[in-house]
Amino acid sequence: MREVISSLTFRYIAKYLLVLSATVFLVMAGLYLLFSYNYFRQLSASIVEEQQTLELVYRGQGLAGVSQYINDQRETQLLDRFHYLVSDQAGNKVAGDLPEGTSYQEFERGWLGFELALLKWGESVEVDFIARGQDLGGGYRAIIARSFEQAVYQGRLVLATLVRTMVVTILLGLIGGYFAAARSLQRVEWLGREMGRIFRGNPSQRLDAEREKGQVRELAQIMNKMLDQTESLMHGVRSVSDNIAHDLRTPLSRMRNQLSQLHQDLPAGGREDVQQLIADCDSLLTSFNAVLRISTLESGSRYAGATEVDLRQLLEDVVELYEPVAQECGVELQLASLPAASCRGEADLLFQMFANVLDNAIKYTPDGGAVRVELVPTTVDGAPGHRVTIADTGPGISAEHWEDVFRRFYRVEPSRSSQPGHGLGLSMAQAIAHYHGGKVDLQDNNPGLRVLITLP
Template sequence: MQKVIGSLTFRYIAKYLLVLSATVFLVVVGLYAFFSYNYFRDFSQSIIEEQETLQIVYEGQSLEGVRRYLQDQRDTQILDRFHYLVSDRAGDKMAGDLPESAGYREFDDGWVGFELALLEWGESIEVDFLAREVTLGDEYSVIVARSYEQAVHQARLVFATLARTMLITILLGLIGGYFAAARSLRRVEMLGREMSRIIRGDPSQRLDASAERGQVGELAIILNHLLDQTESLMHGVRSVSDNIAHDLRTPLSRLRNQLSELHHSLPVEKSEDVERLLNDCDSLLASFNAVLRISTMESGNRHAGGGEVDLRQLLSDVVELYEPVAQESEIELDWVTVPNASCQGEADLLFQMFANVLDNAIKYTQQQGSVRVELAHNSSNEDSGYRVVISDTGPGISAEHWEDVFRRFYRVEPSRSSQPGHGLGLSMAQAIAHYHGGTVDLEDNQPGLRVLINLP
């Protein structure tokens, strides 16, 4: 929830709702002010017209005519009717239904306001009135009043309805925005997972941009372009390293042969330097051959067919080959297996893969340490393939370098000075595993490292 609320989509929707609500509120307030002005203008005009009517009635029928008119108005008008107070010069009430003293509040131009308690449905309520006084001849004056309580009540009702509607709109908008942001975030996270899977697995794969719409679809297209450029750069780097290895392998082989001939022609006491040069040439040739072989497997298709390989016997041969090396370094080498384990593949490639991983495990394990080789089924189903786990008690590799160690020539910095090598062992192991449709993963052995090789 915190991740969704903090997302850009949800924040945008929330800001949009707040700005929209504030805008609607200001518009409604402006409309209310406009209609209120018109209402009270018409309201006051009706009072003035009623006063003019009373003056005409008084001029034609004197005070008695005014009294009859007031009675008729009271009998015929039920809702929103006028109220009157006719008084003489002494202030005595002569006619009308208003009290003589109502606590008038004086306004401009003869207008007054007051509050009066009226009975409604048997209950006394305070009602606001607007009134204006005018003279009737020389003897009398009349106050004509009209209640604007209905307009106030309607305004309160409108504002209460508006406030509730706005709150419900904001609440529903935030809920809808939450689900919209969650859906958008899931789509982006799905693209991220697909991107990570492509980077860790087959960089030649691409995101399915046609399955996405809008900005997420555009993002998928951009990521596909990024993958295209990345793959192109990777191919360029690999091509350079492959070309260097291919072009230097032949002259290096000739140099090695010449050094070998020189080594045989020199006396024993003078041939030690040449022998060291021969060893360096052999190491370089082995690296070049490994680079070319990795490139061949990465550029080719997945291995199909092939012979049946007895994994149990193959791993037994690898362990037997490295037992003397482990004993020399005082390292305990354990070997655990299952009976009748076999798979389809090329035995020499699988042998080299296991040998590379086991060689690294022994190389980086200190004296009195232990290395364990375990062959087991991937799951309880015996037809689900096999898992080979080679674990050691060495210094291990931090998780931040697990992906990097599968790159060609990459070596964790402390191992560069402590152990010889060219950083191709795990690259070769991964290439062989992928070639056979398998995977190579790393785990923390606490202490040490566990290399998990899965084969179908």
């Protein structure tokens, strides 16, 4: 939920809803102001018209006619009617239904405002009025008032309806935006999972762009083109290195054989230089064979065989093989209590992967240091798996070089380059791990380096 709410889609929808709600509120407020203006203009016009009518009645029929007119109006107009107060020169009430002594608030041009308690539905309700005074003549003065309660009621009704509508709109919009953002996030996560699956598995696979629509489909197609271009470039680089390794391996093998023959023919005193040349040829042949093996593993798909390999026994064999090497280097080789574990794979390749990593760990651990091998259960893509950890107490590798050390022939300068090697050990380990559907990660061991090999 936190990811969905913080996503760009949800935030965009939330901002859009807020702007839309504010716009609707301003529009409705403007309409209400327009309605109120027209209502009060009509209300004031009706009061002025009633003043003129009352003045004509007084001129024609006198005070008795005014009283009769007021009584007739009270009987015929039950709702939203006029209210009257006719007083003499001394201020005494002589007609009308408004009480004497009402406190008025005076406005410009003779308009008055006051509040009066009226009995409605058995309860006393405070009602606002707007009124205007009129001299009838003969010392009589009339005040004609009319309630604008209807406008207040309608305004409150409009405001309450507007607020409720806005709240419901925002809630429904946020709920809809949440599901829309979740759907969008799912499609983006699908792209991420598929790209990760392609990089961890077979790089020749492509995204199924036909299952998507719109911009996600276009993005998937662009990613497929990028994968095509990347694969083409990588294939070109690998082809160059593979061709070089393949073309040089044959003459190197021939040269080694000739040097071996020469070594046998020479007297004992002159064999040392030839032996060194043979060792150099063996080293170069080992590098070329490793490059070709890595290319073969990286170009193939994931291992799909059914051979079960006993990981515990395999690790015990690797540790037993390197115990003399560790003792010779003054390194303590520690083997944690290994649980029973097995995985599908090729035993020879897995043995070579663990041997490469363990050989590096012993090689770069100083005298008096320690190398620890551990096997623990874990999960790989939601399924049960295994993690092998080989940790040393050597100089380690800084985090900025963790990605680079998996490149072919990469050598870290200067701490780990003093030892002999070709920079292919971790590249080979990673290729074998990917071939088996696993991965190789690096961590800081403080001090030293911790290599984590995860296998399904």
